[in-house]
Amino acid sequence: MNKEEPRAFKVYVRIRPPSERELLLKQISCEHYLRVQDEVIWIKEQRSSLAKEYSYSFDGVFTESHNNSIVYTDSVSLLVSQVLQGFNATTFAYGTTGAGKTHTMFGNMMLEGVTESGILYLALEDCFSQINAKRSDFILKLSYLEIYNEHVIDLLDSTGKSNNLLIVEDPIKGIVVPELLEYQISNLQDAHELIVKGNQQRTMASTAINQFSTRSHAVLRITIEQRARERNIIEEVANSKLSLIDLAGSERGAATENRGQRMVEGANINRSLLALGNCINILTDSKNKGKYVPYRDSKLTRILKDSLGGNTKTIMIACISPSIIQFEETMNTLKYAERARNIKNDAVRNIKEVEAHVSEYKEIIQSLRQEIEFLKVQLNRQEESSPKQSFQTEQTSAKSPIKRVRTQAENSNLNLDDSEFDVFSKRLLDNFEEHWEIKNSIKEIDMLNQENNAKLKQYIGQSESGISNRNMREFRNELQALQQNIKENEDMRNELLESLYSNLKVKTELQNSIGNMKVDKKREILELQIALRNLKLEKLDLHIQNTQIKQEALKVKQESEAKDKIISQMKSELDTMKKQLTKQAALPRRKDIYHSASTNSFHKAEDYPKLQNDLSQEFVTSFGYVSSPKTQKIIKLSGLDEARRARKLELQSLSSSKKNIKHQNSYIPNHPGDIDEVPDKKIEVIRSSSVSGSRPMSSKLDSSKNSKKGTVVHTSVRGVFSNLQKANERFLSADRRRATPKEERPKAEDTKIITIAKEKTGKDIKKKEEVTKMNLSKLAKSLNQRILTAEEAAEIVRQQWRKKPTPLVKISLSKM
Numbered sequence: 001m002n003k004e005e006p007r008a009f010k011v012y013v014r015i016r017p018p019s020e021r022e023l024l025l026k027q028i029s030c031e032h033y034l035r036v037q038d039e040v041i042w043i044k045e046q047r048s049s050l051a052k053e054y055s056y057s058f059d060g061v062f063t064e065s066h067n068n069s070i071v072y073t074d075s076v077s078l079l080v081s082q083v084l085q086g087f088n089a090t091t092f093a094y095g096t097t098g099a100g101k102t103h104t105m106f107g108n109m110m111l112e113g114v115t116e117s118g119i120l121y122l123a124l125e126d127c128f129s130q131i132n133a134k135r136s137d138f139i140l141k142l143s144y145l146e147i148y149n150e151h152v153i154d155l156l157d158s159t160g161k162s163n164n165l166l167i168v169e170d171p172i173k174g175i176v177v178p179e180l181l182e183y184q185i186s187n188l189q190d191a192h193e194l195i196v197k198g199n200q201q202r203t204m205a206s207t208a209i210n211q212f213s214t215r216s217h218a219v220l221r222i223t224i225e226q227r228a229r230e231r232n233i234i235e236e237v238a239n240s241k242l243s244l245i246d247l248a249g250s251e252r253g254a255a256t257e258n259r260g261q262r263m264v265e266g267a268n269i270n271r272s273l274l275a276l277g278n279c280i281n282i283l284t285d286s287k288n289k290g291k292y293v294p295y296r297d298s299k300l301t302r303i304l305k306d307s308l309g310g311n312t313k314t315i316m317i318a319c320i321s322p323s324i325i326q327f328e329e330t331m332n333t334l335k336y337a338e339r340a341r342n343i344k345n346d347a348v349r350n351i352k353e354v355e356a357h358v359s360e361y362k363e364i365i366q367s368l369r370q371e372i373e374f375l376k377v378q379l380n381r382q383e384e385s386s387p388k389q390s391f392q393t394e395q396t397s398a399k400s401p402i403k404r405v406r407t408q409a410e411n412s413n414l415n416l417d418d419s420e421f422d423v424f425s426k427r428l429l430d431n432f433e434e435h436w437e438i439k440n441s442i443k444e445i446d447m448l449n450q451e452n453n454a455k456l457k458q459y460i461g462q463s464e465s466g467i468s469n470r471n472m473r474e475f476r477n478e479l480q481a482l483q484q485n486i487k488e489n490e491d492m493r494n495e496l497l498e499s500l501y502s503n504l505k506v507k508t509e510l511q512n513s514i515g516n517m518k519v520d521k522k523r524e525i526l527e528l529q530i531a532l533r534n535l536k537l538e539k540l541d542l543h544i545q546n547t548q549i550k551q552e553a554l555k556v557k558q559e560s561e562a563k564d565k566i567i568s569q570m571k572s573e574l575d576t577m578k579k580q581l582t583k584q585a586a587l588p589r590r591k592d593i594y595h596s597a598s599t600n601s602f603h604k605a606e607d608y609p610k611l612q613n614d615l616s617q618e619f620v621t622s623f624g625y626v627s628s629p630k631t632q633k634i635i636k637l638s639g640l641d642e643a644r645r646a647r648k649l650e651l652q653s654l655s656s657s658k659k660n661i662k663h664q665n666s667y668i669p670n671h672p673g674d675i676d677e678v679p680d681k682k683i684e685v686i687r688s689s690s691v692s693g694s695r696p697m698s699s700k701l702d703s704s705k706n707s708k709k710g711t712v713v714h715t716s717v718r719g720v721f722s723n724l725q726k727a728n729e730r731f732l733s734a735d736r737r738r739a740t741p742k743e744e745r746p747k748a749e750d751t752k753i754i755t756i757a758k759e760k761t762g763k764d765i766k767k768k769e770e771v772t773k774m775n776l777s778k779l780a781k782s783l784n785q786r787i788l789t790a791e792e793a794a795e796i797v798r799q800q801w802r803k804k805p806t807p808l809v810k811i812s813l814s815k816m
């Protein structure tokens with residue numbers, strides 16, 4: 001089993017051993033029906049001897065010979081260490097009823113005399129032993145809930161009052177159930193006691209398939225707060241959560257033979273598993289980016305939202321039966337599980353979604369508040385009005401689209417007994433909550449489609465401006481998928497609007513019934529229940545607002561820190577620039593020193609590293625003149641454009657002060673120190689550039705003006721000399737610019753090159769760089785010049801080197 005794979009969503013399959021009943025009824029023939037090969041399961045159709053065999057691949061497959069301990073070590077154990085590093089993690093067992101989910105998660109803890117611990121217990125054990133070995137302080141809290149018939153119930157609240165809790169998407173903590181009880185645990189024993197307590201409350205029943213069938217989804221959650229123990233370490237707090245989930249089993253009505261309450265449970269279980277399947281289907285297809293994921297379709301998918309498309313490392317253990325009778329169910333589970341492997345958990349997306357929800361909540365709560373107000377007004381009105389005003393039609397509110405039609409039957413005073421009242425109250429609150437969920441879903445779709453439409457605009461803009469090198473087919477597919485998703489989101493929105501309409505109809509009926517209630521006390525209770533729900537929402541709203549404010553404050557703080565960093569960077573750049581300018585002002589003096597230090601105008605070899613350092617700085621600042629594309633990029637990246645501009649101005653003023661310098665043959669001096677001292681001596685034309693470089697084309701052409709014979713245009717120097725040669729070139733380039741009067745500066749020459757190149761090659765050339773990209777030899781030939789080979793150039797350098805024992809290095813070629 002590959003434990004090191006970085007995927008955040010992994011799927012394992014577990015085949016349980018055959019039960020006594022299955023063996024008795026000879027429903028097992030594993031060798032023909034199910035085959036396991038490493039991480040692949042082969043399943044054979046049973047219809048004929050030529051039946052097809054299908055294969056499904058997973059992150060691991062466990063067979064009947066693997067007990068819970070092996071399953072844990074090879075799959076979930078890695079999650080525990082990750083949770084202790086600060087990651088969120090979830091493990092859930094999935095499968096049909098009786099496939100072994102509860103056994104996998106709890107072992108036979110639910111039964112008398114535990115013989116095999118489940119993954120949940122093993123994970124906690126591991127957690128505590130790892131914590132003890134760590135040098136941090138941990139605070140562990142445990143909560144335990146079940147989702148039964150679409151209600152969230154706190155299994156640790158023995159009063160039984162926490163039976164319909166709200167699920168909220170907290171901007172920081174992710175999915176939470178704020179009213180859920182959390183108990184701090186400090187050892188395994190504490191955890192065990194709480195789990196046993198919770199299990200006693202869990203809804204279980206006997207079905208035709210499973211004697212101890214769990215009829216609800218159970219979510220055990222451990223939240224972990226971690227602080228470094230050492231005092232000298234900056235205090236960091238890591239919060240993470242480990243969720244261990246035992247899902248209720250999917251089931252076919254016919255197979256379970258369920259009736260009455262069991263059937264209602266089954267329908268709800270199937271509904272939530274169907275919703276889970278729908279979410280998985282959308283999340284696993286890359287074409288579905290931007291498509292609405294209906295997490296709100298069930299409480300299960302709401303709770304699992306973090307674990308499916310969010311910032312959580314998740315392991316799904318799909319449990320299957322070895323019985324041939326379960327062929328269809330096993331096939332479905334395997335298909336479902338293999339598909340789930342493609343889920344990609346994406347932390348960034350999750351955070352973004354959470355942020356978007358905060359403002360939505362406020363609006364929805366506001367509208368709910370208005371509705372409750374309306375409800376209260378209606379109740380008051382009802383009290384005031386005579387009971388004999390029986391048949392009437394009225395508008396519920398100026399803004400509300402619902403027309404309230406009261407039937408005679410409704411008007412006959414409602415006298416509910418206590419159990420009827422409870423059912424009524426439950427219907428009312430369910431309706432209230434459904435309303436909330438539908439409205440949230442619509443808001444989410446609207447937001448998503450807003451984003452999608454903005455993307456669509458971008459796509460269309462792209463196609464209008466023409467996609468140069470992009471694969472057209474790929475582009476069209478993406479565009480099509482986006483359009484399709486927008487449309488499907490719209491369809492979903494329309495469906496939700498219909499549901500909202502039905503919800504409002506039911507709500508109107510319920511409101512009417514409240515109005516007709518005979519016993520004032522009961523009416524009051526209902527009113528209070530609604531008010532309570534409303535208050536809870538307000539509390540949540542405040543909490544979310546508070547979190548949002550904190551987040552914004554944090555963002556502002558981070559932004560201002562980033563700004564401070566930029567400012568200090570800019571300051572240090574400014575300092576560097578100032579230093580360079582000071583150096584520049586002192587340059588004539590430095591030239592004198594260089595010159596007088598060596599009678600033959602060359603520097604001593606030992607001066608070279610220092611010189612090279614000085615030169616490279618000058619080279620950078622005289623960027624406008626020397627323009628190797630790589631250097632340009634580096635300079636741009638380092639943000640020195642500004643420095644360059646300032647430097648340019650400085651150079652301009654320097655060169656204008658030298659306007660009177662007499663230049664004899666070429667604008668290229670032999671050496672920095674030569675300009676003032678030896679204006680009349682024969683000046684050597686210095687060429688140094690790599691063939692592929694874009695540098696001093698201007699000098700080449702200029703020097704070739706008077707020449708008919710092959711004047712050297714380019715020399716190519718490689719090997720040991722190339723670095724020295726480049727440094728020399730930089731030196732000369734920087735100096736050349738300073739020494740060259742404005743009118744002779746390469747800019748004009750660049751234009752000249754381009755013009756000549758254009759004439760000679762017939763190509764439309766706009767930039768100097770383009771000239772170098774052209775066939776240089778062709779250009780050189782047309783200009784009656786030739787390019788030196790690398791060997792020739794190297795030889796020239798070697799000769800120079802031999803002649804002068806301590807040269808800086810330069811390639812000095814006389815004009816022919």
Ligand SMILES: Nc1ncnc2c1ncn2[C@@H]1O[C@H](COP(=O)(O)OP(=O)(O)OP(=O)(O)O)[C@@H](O)[C@H]1O
Pocket residue numbers: 015016017019095096097098099100101102103104108210212213214215247248249250319
């Ligand atoms: N790996 C296993 N080893 C031994 N017995 C197992 C194993 N898996 C399941 N069983 C047994 O099979 C029966 C059904 O298992 P379990 O209750 O775990 O199924 P389930 O998938 O949770 O069903 P439901 O969805 O109805 O709750 C139980 O008696 C259980 O002890």
